[in-house]
Amino acid sequence: MGSSIIKAQRGTKDILPSESFKWSFLENLIEKISLRFNFKKIRTPIFESTSLFDRSVGNQTDVVQKEMYTFFDKAKRSISLRPEGTASVARSVIEHSLFKNALPLKFFYVGTFYRYEKPQSGRFREFYQFGAEIFGSSLPEADIELILFAKSFFDELKIRNLLLKINSMGCSFCRESYNSAVYKYFNSKKSKICSVCLARLKKNPLRILDCKDEECRNLSENAPSILNFLCKSCCCHFESVKFYLDVLKIKYKIDSKIVRGLDYYNRTVFEFVNDEIGNQSAVCGGGRYDDLVEKLGGPFLPAIGFAIGIERLFLIMEKQKVEFKNFKTCDIYIANTSNEVKSTVVDLSFILKNKTKLICEYDILGRNLKSQIKYADKIKAKFVLVIGSKEITQGFAIAKDMNNKKTFNVSLKDAFLQDVLKIVK
RNA sequence: GUGGGUAUAGCUUAGCUGGUUAAAGCGCCAGUUUGUGGCACUGGAGACCGUCGGUUCAAAUCCGAUUACCCACCCCA
Numbered sequence: 267m268g269s270s271i272i273k274a275q276r277g278t279k280d281i282l283p284s285e286s287f288k289w290s291f292l293e294n295l296i297e298k299i300s301l302r303f304n305f306k307k308i309r310t311p312i313f314e315s316t317s318l319f320d321r322s323v324g325n326q327t328d329v330v331q332k333e334m335y336t337f338f339d340k341a342k343r344s345i346s347l348r349p350e351g352t353a354s355v356a357r358s359v360i361e362h363s364l365f366k367n368a369l370p371l372k373f374f375y376v377g378t379f380y381r382y383e384k385p386q387s388g389r390f391r392e393f394y395q396f397g398a399e400i401f402g403s404s405l406p407e408a409d410i411e412l413i414l415f416a417k418s419f420f421d422e423l424k425i426r427n428l429l430l431k432i433n434s435m436g437c438s439f440c441r442e443s444y445n446s447a448v449y450k451y452f453n454s455k456k457s458k459i460c461s462v463c464l465a466r467l468k469k470n471p472l473r474i475l476d477c478k479d480e481e482c483r484n485l486s487e488n489a490p491s492i493l494n495f496l497c498k499s500c501c502c503h504f505e506s507v508k509f510y511l512d513v514l515k516i517k518y519k520i521d522s523k524i525v526r527g528l529d530y531y532n533r534t535v536f537e538f539v540n541d542e543i544g545n546q547s548a549v550c551g552g553g554r555y556d557d558l559v560e561k562l563g564g565p566f567l568p569a570i571g572f573a574i575g576i577e578r579l580f581l582i583m584e585k586q587k588v589e590f591k592n593f594k595t596c597d598i599y600i601a602n603t604s605n606e607v608k609s610t611v612v613d614l615s616f617i618l619k620n621k622t623k624l625i626c627e628y629d630i631l632g633r634n635l636k637s638q639i640k641y642a643d644k645i646k647a648k649f650v651l652v653i654g655s656k657e658i659t660q661g662f663a664i665a666k667d668m669n670n671k672k673t674f675n676v677s678l679k680d681a682f683l684q685d686v687l688k689i690v691k
Numbered sequence: 692g693u694g695g696g697u698a699u700a701g702c703u704u705a706g707c708u709g710g711u712u713a714a715a716g717c718g719c720c721a722g723u724u725u726g727u728g729g730c731a732c733u734g735g736a737g738a739c740c741g742u743c744g745g746u747u748c749a750a751a752u753c754c755g756a757u758u759a760c761c762c763a764c765c766c767c768a
Contacts, residue, residue, distance in 0.1 A: 576768085637728095
């Protein structure tokens with residue numbers, strides 16, 4: 267292969283026919299479950315004004331600061347490829363005053379997202395997410411509806427070993443006092459934390475809780491928990507969420523160290539994690555963002571959402587050997603014995619394509635009969651119908667079942683469709 | 692952005708203590724008498740060994756750089 271050929275860009279990849287059926291399968295399933303939970307699909311543009319993400323995801327976050335594909339268009343507008351979905355959906359809700367419709371709004375989306383990161387297992391520069399959002403309810407029932415939606419999706423796929431982790435980040439009031447408590451705690455142990463965390467201390471002390479460094483981790487064990495700093499109503503909200511999960515017998519683990527890196531989250535945050543796929547173990551992440559819509563210039567509209575990383579989902583499915591239904595290959599292959607009958611073959615196959623749902627193939631490479639049948643076998647055709655001038659004069663041909671070699675007469679006249687449909691079920 | 696590993700036909704790999712036409716399996720194509728596949732057999736096409744540079748009489752094999760891929764950190768889904 268020449269070195270001058272153009273390749274797919276770093277962190278992106280082609281989904282080839284040998285894989286694409288899995289994606290179609292998943293997308294169909296997403297539509298199906300969404301319908302069941304009455305979430306409606308929303309499609310938003312792949313690029314947005316950079317300021318949308320600055321103001322929602324937060325201009326201090328890693329996602330915005332160093333991972334966005336940002337560029338100026340020809341009119342010198344700053345544009346960014348969407349790094350996540352919630353901001354765009356919120357923007358759309360505001361722009362079209364969707365909040366004036368009957369609440370709640372329940373939306374889902376599937377699409378590509380872009381982050382300029384170094385690729386590794388379960389992480390790409392162009393990746394797919396399936397996400398869902400509920401707008402208009404601040405009640406814990408909305409949290410539950412959303413978590414159940416995600417869970418049903420995983421259940422439908424028969425995915426095992428998913429752990430639901432939940433936490434509450436409180437509201438801006440709780441968080442302020444918590445932040446200073448964490449700062450105080452680590453500040454007093456400055457000499458023990460790693461150099462990265464030393465930097466975090468000033469910028470975002472909560473991040474230290476995520477550090478993988480052993481010393482930091484030990485210290486984090488005894489760090490103050492956000493859950494001890496929740497105000498009364500945040501505490502109530504969290505208790506209700508847990509209550510519902512208990513009632514529904516959904517197992518979960520409280521993990522006060524889940525700290526979502528996007529600025530808009532408050533109160534309930536959650537993750538579904540699987541420990542079989544390396545270190546990108548979070549296959550689904552989400553949480554409440556009650557203040558985002560207002561912050562973007564809309565009315566106060568509490569909301570909650572999640573996003574599922576499709577590539578990571580595939581990683582788990584592969585590990586767990588979850589099966590996909592593959593597409594049908596070919597129902598009937600119509601072989602010819604000579605050039606003179608080709609037009610009949612094309613004609614008959616055209617009739618099948620138009621009048622039935624059968625998949626019908628015939629030779630377009632000029633192969634001899636034997637090679638045609640070999641090819642039919644290769645593409646797993648269920649039946650082969652051989653047509654020659656003899657068959658045309660006698661008005662019928664013989665179809666062979668490729669699995670058991672049984673043969674059937676098939677009329678080449680009026681009863682053609684009837685005969686074919688009878689043998690191919 | 693930081694670190695580690697890898698880079699040979701479409702795919703999976705062998706060769707890598709430097710030396711004639713780079714090897715195998717799978718896949719692909721064709722054939723094994725007469726109009727019928729899966730098996731077996733025979734043959735064929737297909738890589739200039741990621742790229743650039745260096746060492747050498749001689750490099751896929753040694754050295755350097757670069758790019759890409761994989762993995763981990765960071766962050767996230």
